[in-house]
Amino acid sequence: MGRKHNISYLTIQVEPNDDGFLARCGDIEGAFAEGDTVQEAIFNCIDVIQMIFEYRRERGEKVIDKIEELPEKYGLTLAFPVEV
Numbered sequence: 001m002g003r004k005h006n007i008s009y010l011t012i013q014v015e016p017n018d019d020g021f022l023a024r025c026g027d028i029e030g031a032f033a034e035g036d037t038v039q040e041a042i043f044n045c046i047d048v049i050q051m052i053f054e055y056r057r058e059r060g061e062k063v064i065d066k067i068e069e070l071p072e073k074y075g076l077t078l079a080f081p082v083e084v
Contacts, residue, residue, distance in 0.1 A: 006069050008027075010049065011027065012025050021038050
């Protein structure tokens with residue numbers, strides 16, 4: 001049997017700011033990041049979310065309410081912006 005994967009579907013909002021773009025996840029307090037491009041802001045925000053999750057796990061705190069366990073054989077389709 002393979003490793004179990006738990007995921008949560010989160011929404012990231014991106015808006016322009018004075019220095020580029022700001023991405024934030026309203027589901028996670030403190031989860032926001034900036035970037036020069038939309039993609040950079042999104043990926044920086046994902047990094048912040050992962051750091052928050054790791055910090056909370058280390059402290060024994062609840063990470064997030066909405067968690068799903070993926071079946072062993074499962075694929076995901078994602079849409080994300082790419083600047084061209």
